[in-house]
Amino acid sequence: MYFVVGVAFIYLFVLVVRALKKYIKSVPVRKEKAESAKSLGEVIKRYHMQRKMTQEFVAESLGVSRQAVSKWESGASDPRQQI
Incomplete structure (x- = not known):
């Protein structure tokens, strides 16, 4: 039982790290979109x-x-x- 919970926790941690990496890499793209989305x-x-x-x-x-x-x-x- 503890093994399954541990594996689930590690998997969740890996997913969060991947999401944060993707978010950090998208900063220049988001800045560019904000500049091009002028009024x-x-x-x-x-x-x-x-x-x-x-x-x-x-x-x-x-x-x-x-x-x-x-x-x-x-x-x-x-x-x-x-x-």
């Missing part, structure tokens, strides 16, 4: 800045006001909430 407003801002577009042009293209685009980019509002 939609940040993506819009980066896109229009790279292409030298104005907020007004982006707003007209999307059919919204320039103020809406400005609020999205600053994080004051989220475009997904307005749908």
